[in-house]
Amino acid sequence: MKWCKEMPRKQEKNIKICPSCGTIVEKPEKTWHLTSPLPDAQGRITITIMASFTCPNCGAKWKGVLSKIKVGGQEVEIEGGAKTSKLADEEKTERPGEIIELDIDDVMNE
Numbered sequence: 001m002k003w004c005k006e007m008p009r010k011q012e013k014n015i016k017i018c019p020s021c022g023t024i025v026e027k028p029e030k031t032w033h034l035t036s037p038l039p040d041a042q043g044r045i046t047i048t049i050m051a052s053f054t055c056p057n058c059g060a061k062w063k064g065v066l067s068k069i070k071v072g073g074q075e076v077e078i079e080g081g082a083k084t085s086k087l088a089d090e091e092k093t094e095r096p097g098e099i100i101e102l103d104i105d106d107v108m109n110e
């Protein structure tokens, strides 16, 4: 299955670490989210969770991406955290809007 391919091993920069002094700030001062207006190839919308931090040690302020959530289709994918939930197999990609239904009576009357 495509979705369970191994994640890249690169070391993600921890957004909670103060860029100035290295203090770990667990609680963001403020969080908000940005919703991408365009769905991706799978028809999913990406919601980016942003956060701003203030270092209690040195007073530095910074902000960055806390997490990304992809919603839509038949699955929810959360990036940036340990959680990745899967609601349904990706094989089931049929979309209601793409099904063309023929009225059998119309066909028979031709």
Ligand SMILES: [Zn+2]
Binding pocket: 018, 019, 020, 021, 022, 023, 055, 056, 057, 058, 059, 060
């Ligand atoms: Zn600091």
